[in-house]
Amino acid sequence: MKIVLSVDPVRFPLTGIGRYTYELAQRLATSPDITDLRYMASHRFLPSLPSPSDVSGKAHWLRRVAQKLPMAIETYRHLMPLLKSRALREHSDFLYHSPNYYLPRFEGRRVATFHDLSPFTWSQCHTPEIGRFLRKELTHTVQRADRLITDSEFTRQELATYFNWPLERIDAVPLASSAEFHPRDEAELAPVLARHGLQPGSYSLFVGTIEPRKNIDTLLDAYVRLPLPLRRRFPLVLTGYHGWQSEAIHQRLESAGREGWARYLGFVPGHELPLLFAGARLFTFPSLYEGFGLPVLEAMSSGVPVVCSTTSSLPEVAGEAALMCEALDVDALTALIAKGLEDQTWRHAAIDAGLTRAARFSWERCALGTLETYRRTMAQS
Structure with missing residues (x-):
């Protein structure tokens, strides 16, 4: 051909x-x-x-x-x-x-x-x-x-x-997901994460264009319902390109940053992104609509538990390895994030299930x- x-x-x-x-x-x-x-x-x-x-x-x-x-x-x-x-x-x-x-x-x-x-x-x-x-x-x-x-x-x-x-x-x-997305030890993660003021296992992560379709408003609504000590212990970190109609989202992120429970890193260089994934305690992705949902797969490949929505193609990617709820159900999302951060039994099982699932792609x-x-x-x- x-x-x-x-x-x-x-x-x-x-x-x-x-x-x-x-x-x-x-x-x-x-x-x-x-x-x-x-x-x-x-x-x-x-x-x-x-x-x-x-x-x-x-x-x-x-x-x-x-x-x-x-x-x-x-x-x-x-x-x-x-x-x-x-x-x-x-x-x-x-x-x-x-x-x-x-x-x-x-x-x-x-x-x-x-x-x-x-x-x-x-x-x-x-x-x-x-x-x-x-x-x-x-x-x-x-x-x-x-x-x-x-x-x-x-x-x-x-x-x-x-x-x-x-x-x-x-x-x-x-x-x-590309080969760069895989589990890594803390010594390998520390230098890159330190440049962003982060430590391995100390944050929740969202990766995607900052735009309404990614449902970041609902993610922030859910995260703010967590107890403040838990939010500050595991702040929500977001990275992605500035998208359409993102001004109000960025204002909310700035306010949450001042309160110590969320941070926007901007567009992270490609060579740093796999380490940012691997260093996360939890990956959160309540998108309203996805044709595939590659970040979910990249998180599972990195050995990171996933919480995502049940919309569009995401169940095809996540299978049984992730915690999932309706995209706009704030209370359910809050409960799943809390479980993803604190339930060690589920976390260990989800890491293994995610790696197995990711290996199919x-x-x-x-x-x-x-x-x-x-x-x-x-x-x-």
Whole structure:
């Protein structure tokens, strides 16, 4: 097979989609089934797979500015697909895979990965301009694709239902946590955690973009109901990129910080994140909607007990290893967090169960599933 893989998401900040793209690209590069693998970023072919960066550059700053300008978004929406299509003209004998939704016009075979349907089902979690852009482009993707990939069975079913798309032409291919996420001893953790004023086993952790969809308001409501000594002994630590409509959340975090029971670390560099996970006493993730929920898997791989919501795809990831409740049930979430922090019997069992559960997911299996999608696409009439 001859494959063109879009690697646009491999850039700062490296989100879950960027990690997926990077890990998948590395495995595809070693597959004997692929005779020619080419990486495409923007409308150019790259000589090699780019490395993830922990440092924002001029391009990141320009994107942030452009995202606030409706005219810039509309210009990009029209111009970039044309440039991509022109660059792909001589590659019609390749299969083009977009791991980040978008498909340009292309004469060859076309596969796209849909990570979730939030632009359609949770449009309030995007700026109006970005939301309109995503809905237009993702609708084009559904019209152009030969086959689609989702991260979970939940999203597979949701995608087929929402767009009335043939379910048999959608493949659920689960993600995985990277090898950097594993249990670590205190001596290894101490230097990095000390830079953030933390000690191993001394905090609860949330990792994700600071935005309404992550349900951080409910997490704060639940945490504040814990006894103050328990909150201060195990403060809630949050890290993630600034997202849409996060100003009120940050105000609450600043107030909680002054009271000594919560801290926002900002966007933590990628090489530090696995240690931040491994050093946590508990991982908390009451998200309202996830296409997969990679942070839950990363926590379990790190040997950290998990409390999360029962929404969307999260039960597929957590299985029986986590404590779960309805996303907006504040009282239940408070009780589960308290149990996760204090119940040593459950904690030991949850760590073992989480490691066993996480071992069922791997990037190698993700790559094999993706290759099977390629084969099915090439075999379609």
